[in-house]
Amino acid sequence: MSTVLGAGFSALSLVALSACSMSTPEPVEEETLGCMISAPAGFDDHSAGALTLAETELARSAGLFSATSSQRVTNSSATSAALTRMKDQDCALTTVLGPGGADELSDHAKSNPDDVFLGVASGHEDFPDNVLSIDFDLVPPAFIAGYIAATASETGEVGALVSQGFPQAKKILNAFDAGVALYNDEADEDVENVKSYRESAVDDRTVADTSDEGRKFFESAYGSDVDVLVPFGSAAAMGVATASTEEMAAQRTQEPKEEGAEEKALPKVIWYGASGAFSDTIIATIEPNIRRGLRSMFVEWPQSRNPDEVAEASKDEPADMGGFLITDKHYKGTIDNGGVGISAEDGFLSRVSDAGRSITDLRERIKSGDIDPEKS
Incomplete structure (x- = not known):
């Protein structure tokens, strides 16, 4: 099942034309679709899927994406099919979560070198150049x-x-x-x-x-x-x-045990x-800390006032990838750099x-x- 959410008409620049005006309307802003594929627990997993979906929706509300599309798949063949469907939707960024679809993502990215992809928590180390990655040392x-x-x-x-x-x-x-x-x-x-x-x-x-x-x-x-x-x-x-x-x-909710019975x-x-x-x-x-990872990679990703989520300044100049300004192509979150936290x-x-x-x-x-x- 896939879901598509639009940014709404308020995101479009429309020119009001009077009855006698001969001016040319401004071009409609190009659609920038953020697509996500998650397996097998989908985006209600209280983990990487849910965190990534929330971040992508935040980026949509900030105008980085005009809409988002998400799909849950159950196996590798379904991942390949979903990637093909996402390609047909002209996704500006296609994100695949988890290790299950990493090989399929790699193969698909090689066949579509002009598109931009993101692998989250895949553990894959040999992605082609058009695949960004976020991983964590656990x-x-x-x-x-x-x-x-x-x-x-x-x-x-x-x-x-x-x-x-x-x-x-x-x-x-x-x-x-x-x-x-x-x-x-x-x-x-x-x-x-x-x-x-x-x-x-x-x-x-x-x-x-x-x-x-x-x-x-x-x-x-x-x-x-x-x-x-x-x-x-x-x-x-x-x-x-x-x-x-x-x-x-x-x-x-069970009945109280007899006195002396072991609980x-x-x-x-x-x-x-x-x-x-x-x-x-x-x-x-x-x-x-997926939010910190995304903000370390995408210059235009919505920033936060929370110091734990503020990305360190990159030493490299941003590079344009598919219309996105990217500083770091690969992010590895650790307890040292604030990319992984543990709390009681x-x-x-x-x-x-x-x-x-x-x-x-x-x-x-x-x-x-x-x-x-x-x-x-």
């Missing part, structure tokens, strides 16, 4: 997530999963395990070690990027006493978030994507008083080189 945040998950766990069991094709998948899982290990090393001697679910395994923590597979992983992990999960993906991550939210609701720990999620306010299970959020949600902060301080401390130790998430 290894340090995954390390911090492992430590925070261990801090938050009531059962002593935590877990992480990645969807198939997710960039840096093995490094992310290893960093998560290392974060859990650091917590164990630094915890008091009388505190039992926290275990990482299916530790050291990659395949057993990698699932197809579907909601059903995410839900199945949650049910298996939660059934094994894992009470904190960190999902990296699109539809699979939403499957985890939905299943955990349903489980929390079920526990809160099952409520599920908790550390989310990768937009702010975690959409679910009470979310205790912390790893947020990709208010509810978690109220329960664990030093959670915010732990995140800040770990971030600074990584920046200083005291901790190397890839070698820990």
Whole structure:
């Protein structure tokens, strides 16, 4: 399904002609269509899809685009077909989100060298020259997530999963395990070690990027006493978030247990994507700063007064690409340059008083080189 939104007649310059006037009307401004393709969770994923859609709509309202068109696809062949349809719409900029359509984007861009494309969170490194890219280094945040998950766990069991094709998948899982290990090393001697679910395994923590597979992983992990999960993906991550939210609701509405009966720990999620306010299970959020990336690349992208979203001045002169002034063709967001943030949600902060301080401390130790998430 695709959606097209117009900027409205107010965006056009129309000349009123009197009955006797012989003046020539000014030419109508050329349409500048911003097109987006997202798979498989679409633009309601509370992650990269939703963040990119919001930014593109912001750019439309500021006049950078005259209209936007968005489409969700389910597989690679559907991505190729969507790219062809976008070509027929004469899109000024076509954005493809996630790793699933990266190969199709690369092939399509090679066949259309005069068009401009943007790959977001694809992990692809060999795009042709007419493809801009925004990616994020999630290894340090995954390390911090492992430590925070261990801090938050009531059962002593935590877990992480990645969807198939997710960039840096093995490094992310290893960093998560290392974060859990650091917590164990630094915890008091009388505190039992926290275990990482299916530790050291990659395949057993990698699932197809579907909601059903995410839900199945949650049910298996939660059934094994894992009470904190960190999902990296699109539809699979939403499957985890939905299943955990349903489980929390079920526990809160069930009949009170008999006195002395053991209460099952409520599920908790550390989310990768937009702010975690959409679910009470979310205790912390790893947020990709897509807005900062876009403002680092596009000179005319709407700017912000928020210092965390203001792009650093580029050393290079802007170059014209398809009518857009571009300073940097490739943006890699990190915790060092403000491209990736991690923060605890208010509810978690109220329960664990030093959670915010732990995140800040770990971030600074990584920046200083005291901790190397890839070698820990």
